[in-house]
Amino acid sequence: MEKLDHILMPLGLQLKNDKPKDLRNFTFNWLRETYGDKLTKNENQRLELEYLRKKVPELESHLLEGSSKNIPALKDHFDQFDELQMEEDSDSSETSSDDDDVIVDENFLLPKPVKKTVEEALREIESETSRISVSAEVYGEYNKRSSFKPVSNPKPEDTCERLRARLSSHWMFKCLEAEDMDTLVDAMQEEVFTAGDTVVKEGDKGNKLYIVDNGSFNCIKENYDGSEKLLKVYNEGEMFGELALIYNCDRTATVYSCETCKAFSLDRQTFNHIISGNTIERNERYLKMLGNVPILKTLDKYEKSRILDVCDYETYNDGDYIIREGDTGEDFYILLKGDAVATKSHESYEEDQKVKEYTSGDYFGERALIKNTPRAANIIATGSCKCLKLNRLDFKKFLGSIEHILKRNMKIYISFIS
Incomplete structure (x- = not known):
């Protein structure tokens, strides 16, 4: 099921923090807020997001149960798209459109990336018959654990306290144990940028997240016509770049410094070790205690x-x-x-x-x-x-x-x- 963990991991963490009474509506709203306003690079991505928003109740039901008995239902659910997908492929090879907006019909054709993901996930369920809870941890390509020794970048205590406070205000880190938080803070590296420096470039692989210590950074998105749109200005205490680490995806926007700025960065390996690795091991200990x-x-x-x-x-x-x-x-x-x-x-x-x-x-x-x-x-x-x-x-x-x-x-x- 690792192909779906880029969705399940952050959703699980958010559910753990917020403890919503209505799981289904919360999940739908979370997907809408997380994906709904994002600009996507191509038509398939936009279809994928639309598909997930519409089908999340059914996906949620099957994935939370996650056992082999659901395989026939899942297959039936997605097999209906095969013929329509073939028709779409045939039509798209004969005609094209310059329209910017993507019209999704009532059948919600299954985009190829999603179809491939589902097929691979089904094969894994058949072989493993594993169950998944809302606290599922990410096991993606970047999360294969080996011998890990976190880096150490000593800092003054007042700087450490400042970073702890800023990390603790973020939903992803607020439930960390004190020792895990200390590991993150100790691993964070101070970086200084001059005006106009590109910190994050759209389309690049993302290997760090950043917390602004002073100064400001502009976040921009390139439109289809080559023009740029200002999405946000990151100021002191704010975080950016975490999406690439959470979702194992390329950078979705460009961020550059507006002036001489200082930020603290956290590398992917430390992030994954703490958020996925340590959390899994700790939960196993706690499960034994409950037993x-x-x-x-x-x-x-x-x-x-x-x-x-x-x-x-x-x-x-x-x-x-x-x-x-x-x-x-x-x-x-x-x-x-x-x-x-x-x-x-x-x-x-x-x-x-x-x-x-x-x-x-x-x-x-x-x-x-x-x-x-x-x-x-x-x-x-x-x-x-x-x-x-x-x-x-x-x-x-x-x-x-x-x-x-x-x-x-x-x-x-x-x-x-x-």
């Missing part, structure tokens, strides 16, 4: 992946209360890193008494997934720690009633409702 929770034991891997899609990541400092005794419980936690302690009030003592210690991989608050009963104890961080937090309403929205899932194992169900 150790009795209340979630009956979930299959796909359902656990869906949980990760709706989880939040929380960090706490020494002495912070993760849970307070008596509060209404709505969240379940897995301790990913660090340690915590459970304390409980007792009428015989003035101070709360320690009743349990937690370390990495432990979990607490699981009864909150069933009902919002008051918390029975405090959970306090001992040192810096990080938790995976799952909200009961988010769980129910994506996987349904927890009681229904627990009933797959009646023994566990009885233990939690008693």
Whole structure:
């Protein structure tokens, strides 16, 4: 399915960040915003974008399920275009048009690039029968991982803080762990440009993204008649060039410096290692942790992946209360890193008494997934720690009633409702 990952990866990250209630409408709107206003180089690209916008509900349904049982449906869905495609090819060889606008008929002929992509994807599904969730990671040509050692470009701490803040404001990076963010910041290279320098050229291979540190850059697009159109001016703190890294595509516009400017660049290899490689490995660890929770034991891997899609990541400092005794419980936690302690009030003592210690991989608050009963104890961080937090309403929205899932194992169900 790697041929479709240039769409699934950024869409999955956006779904993870926004947690939309209406998955289908969100996906449609995201495609429209991402692709709808882009100028394309040729007719096939424009047809491809139009096709994706119109067919995204059906594609989404099949791809999210992603199993071999969908192959006949997918083939039937696309085979209907074969005859029409042949007719179009025949007509286009006999006639031509100088019109700039592309008219797409009601049948929405399948563009050749999309048809080829689908055929290759179907062959892969048949051989692998793999499943895909909305958090699917990109496995494109540029993402084949080997021995990787990130580059290091030391910077003053104030510069590092500035870059962290700017990366964190971008949807693609806001959920990164602290160590991954530090790796990105450390790898970023300072680059200085003089007025008129071309930083990104339309049609070139894209191997870097840039964050503007000072100055401004013009983003222009060449029209079909050779004239240029100003699309945007990038100012301090803004990012450009990331699309080529996300989609593994050529540069879609040209960017040049308006004055003497400074920007920080991030190379493709580091970007891919952090965004795809580390995320995959980390999610595998978290899936194993979820499998150790009795209340979630009956979930299959796909359902656990869906949980990760709706989880939040929380960090706490020494002495912070993760849970307070008596509060209404709505969240379940897995301790990913660090340690915590459970304390409980007792009428015989003035101070709360320690009743349990937690370390990495432990979990607490699981009864909150069933009902919002008051918390029975405090959970306090001992040192810096990080938790995976799952909200009961988010769980129910994506996987349904927890009681229904627990009933797959009646023994566990009885233990939690008693």
